[in-house]
Amino acid sequence: MQIKIFRSETGTHKSYTLPEGEIPLLNALSYIKETQDASLTFSAGCRASVCGTCAVRVNGREVLACAYKVKPEDIIEPLQYHPVLRDLKVDKHKAKETLQKSTAWMHSAQEASLTHSDEKLSERQTDCILCDSCYSACPVYAVNPDFLGPFALTRAYRYSTDKRESKAKSIIDNIQSNGVWDCTLCGECTAVCPKGIDPKMDITMLRGLSVQEGYQDPSFATQSFGTPDFGGGGFGFDPNAGF
């Protein structure tokens, strides 16, 4: 079977031949590197979908190379919106910046009485492996590279709902600019997350928490109230929001 892989040196896609049979993409990449072309560059770690190292795009969709089974004619490319360092390997340092700006950590811990259902409140969110798939899928980055983005906001949500956090407001304060209101709620992040996380929903929830803390959609302030607007765009209503 043939697959095509993006090579940064030439800026083109190169074809490689793999033996027939079902294998994970990561094994295919290793096979190529070991037997055909040692210069093919990609990143990998655990091969068990948990270290977040190996995310790439296949036919325009983000996947974990270690969890995706190769199909004939697949086109393999690096993640979007990340500087390509070489071939499929990208620079993921922006992740750290967005996490840092969102202050997605425990600000001030207090003792709490946690239950099994409290655990469930943010269980999914804490499954995040920082693979950057959602970041690569998010269209906002095409226009706003400073957007805090899906996983940083998911993580902010995870800490802000934690009963052990006594200063959740500090987190909410830090995700207002280039944050919760800049998301278009398109759901691309949710569609690609290999861990079944729903950053779009988390962002919607964070909007709710922001409103409770006295914030409002900044686009609301700039809306024209002169004309009735039932198209869904005015009054800060988004037809996709709130479900």
Added chain:
Amino acid sequence: MIDVLIIGSGGAGLTAALSAKNAGASVTVAGKAYPTNSQTSMAQGGMNAALGNVGEDHIRSHIADTIKSAKGLCDEAMVKQMCEEAPGTIAWLERLGVPFSRLDNGETGTQTIAQRQMGGASAKRACYAQDYTGLKILHTLYDTCLKEEINFLDEHYLLNLITEEGRVKGATFLEIRTGEVKQINAKSIVIATGGYGALYHGFTTNAYGSTGDGIAAVLRAGGAVSDMEFIQFHPTALKHSSILVSESARGEGGYLVNEKGERFVDELKPRDEVARAIFSQIQEGQRVFLDVRHLGEEKLMELLPQEVELCKLHEHVDPAKALIPIKPVAHYTMGGIEVDSMLEVNGIKGCFAVGECSNAKVHGANRLGGNSLLEITALGKLAGTNACKYTLDVSDTPADDTQRQKDAQEIETLLSQAEAVNFYPYRERLGNLFYHKVGIVRDNDHLHEAFAEVTAMQESQKEMGIADKSPANNQNLIEFLEFKNALLLAPAIITSAIERDESRGAHFKIGFESENEALKKHSIYHLGKEETCK
């Protein structure tokens, strides 16, 4: 000059960084990947602490279980210290926000943390977060490091330690992105580069990068390693991919059965015994399976969501409905850098080692499940504080750049030399060789054969090289350097195994099936003089 340089950004490195910083040191963490890529993310089952949340438990039982499993080869004071620290370490992680699984018992704080039983434990002692315990601890530590503004140098590959008169002065790194060889000067160093399970390439649960780089660097710097022959085989890895199915599957009531559907071992025995029982079934031509069907889909999804997915993906098996094909593979390396009770590397002042790369002698001949996450956090703190203390009376004159120049030269040679032999097939062969001849059941004939083959491989290594000649982002080069480290450690493992004519813990040798009191001691290994100078 920075005070404390941490090398390796897994659970051990991040904990050490946080505690060194907390103790007042300036800290830099250098790692070959990003922190959250570390193997710590893979730990599933849990972390031990005698909280007694589910049933009666005591720190003294935790100590006793650990000592028992160590088969006479642990430092009892160190074990005691670690087990005593455990509840406090859990409380610390709780304050950082680790999302542990919970009980509905109306209590508060750490008393609400759920606990499960792991092999060899006399109580339900392992705190967990579904089957993502390592992931959730690692990420929470990382978040805290960002909060504390810890300085990270990612994609920095440790080449060598720099020492002067038996003191550490810094280390050299290959900056993977640029291909530049850098020197980082530091008053003290904490090595936290993880274990050497990836030597068993293809037959290990470990991540690709667990190639023992830090241990090899200590050997080259004249330090010693110990107990290298003790390698733990995990009874239940997926048959085709060697991906782990956590011990908690058995802890929750999973059975092991052979092709005939017979159970053949008590599943809750320590790992070495269970692994050997499975291995002998396989040798008799039986296929072995893990049966968790009776737990039901709902409970499986609740307790082992990750395994269910991995089974479907890699074995095309739904554990709720079908048997899971398994085999035992290399999982954890008990041996490592020889350190004292301060975690300082014997022979290199100011250099500390912690986590799977270090032999703090808390696991002895056989590690208990759940004690490694405890070791990296409880002792990680100790390493960070001790490294900080050490800097207080140390001069900050940096070392000259002899080592850096030497290393830069070596990298340049690798990049300019023609590749006569592709090393990848050798990496494969080394993994195979180790699994079959330095594996679960050993004998001296095979060990000697393995030694000869490794020596031959070291000889052919001179012919080997890399095909990729680009200095920047050269993963081919990194993998070759990792392979060289694995080849440097290989004889240490084999000779220690040959010398140990007995069976103890994870080391089982035919012809010497019982413990020999005279060998109740640590095996120490260092390189000969000529090799040290390389």
